[in-house]
Amino acid sequence: MRNKIVAGNWKMNKTLEEGKILASEVVNMAADEAPSDVTVIMGTPAIHMDAVGKLVKDAANVAIAAQDCSAHEAGAYTGEISVSQIKSVGAKYVILGHSERREYHNESNELLAAKVDTALAADLKPIFCCGEALETREQGDDVAYKFVCDQLTASLFHLSAEVMTNFIIAYEPIWAIGTGKTASAEQAQLMHAEIRKHIAAKYGQEVADSVSILYGGSCKPSNANEIFAGADVDGGLIGGASLASRDFIDIVKSF
Numbered sequence: 001m002r003n004k005i006v007a008g009n010w011k012m013n014k015t016l017e018e019g020k021i022l023a024s025e026v027v028n029m030a031a032d033e034a035p036s037d038v039t040v041i042m043g044t045p046a047i048h049m050d051a052v053g054k055l056v057k058d059a060a061n062v063a064i065a066a067q068d069c070s071a072h073e074a075g076a077y078t079g080e081i082s083v084s085q086i087k088s089v090g091a092k093y094v095i096l097g098h099s100e101r102r103e104y105h106n107e108s109n110e111l112l113a114a115k116v117d118t119a120l121a122a123d124l125k126p127i128f129c130c131g132e133a134l135e136t137r138e139q140g141d142d143v144a145y146k147f148v149c150d151q152l153t154a155s156l157f158h159l160s161a162e163v164m165t166n167f168i169i170a171y172e173p174i175w176a177i178g179t180g181k182t183a184s185a186e187q188a189q190l191m192h193a194e195i196r197k198h199i200a201a202k203y204g205q206e207v208a209d210s211v212s213i214l215y216g217g218s219c220k221p222s223n224a225n226e227i228f229a230g231a232d233v234d235g236g237l238i239g240g241a242s243l244a245s246r247d248f249i250d251i252v253k254s255f
Ligand SMILES: O=C[C@H](O)COP(=O)(O)O
Pocket: 009, 098, 172, 176, 177, 178, 179, 180, 216, 217, 218, 219, 237, 238, 239, 240, 241
């Protein structure tokens, strides 16, 4: 059975003090309210990770993620953060390939393949994002499916079946991120099913069935339940609604 995951992506929000308050609230609420089979992850800004890492250290069901990592292991890369630095503050996950990194930092499928390899070599689990822009979706559903599957082929399909087992993918239609416009539950499920079919064609059904596919894009307490009901939807990658502990935990409870 694959893992259910709700991961918050705080993006570039919250001061350190605000972040510590939010993280404490999430840890406490998750202990009391989160279903035991759901992994809760907070993707914090890099400067929060040490403090938040300490707050989640003893939490059974909460972990932290970095929002990016360098493809290099160490060295003269000003402003970058390495996988060993991320590991050293207790993070287990790293979000890679977010559309904002692809768009504003020109991250290509090839660079992302290198980042995936660097993360995996350090035993850091990628949450690998994919998703199409509005103009792609408007060319038709099949065009969108192919675009997303091509992203996965280019950045992930060099991996072994063993590594792909239990992998985490986040489908985030760019047109639904921070816009208030959510993909319908049906649109999300159809894309997730295409992604799983694509993985099965390369790695076999057993591996495909082990991959957790999260939905991201204006997911909130009012729509999470319907979206998570999709047979191939295994949770969410949550932006705006992860900045309020009550909303975030209500999403965690939406399976
Ligand atoms: O990483 C999270 C996604 O970009 C979704 O963001 P959003 O929930 O604010 O639309």
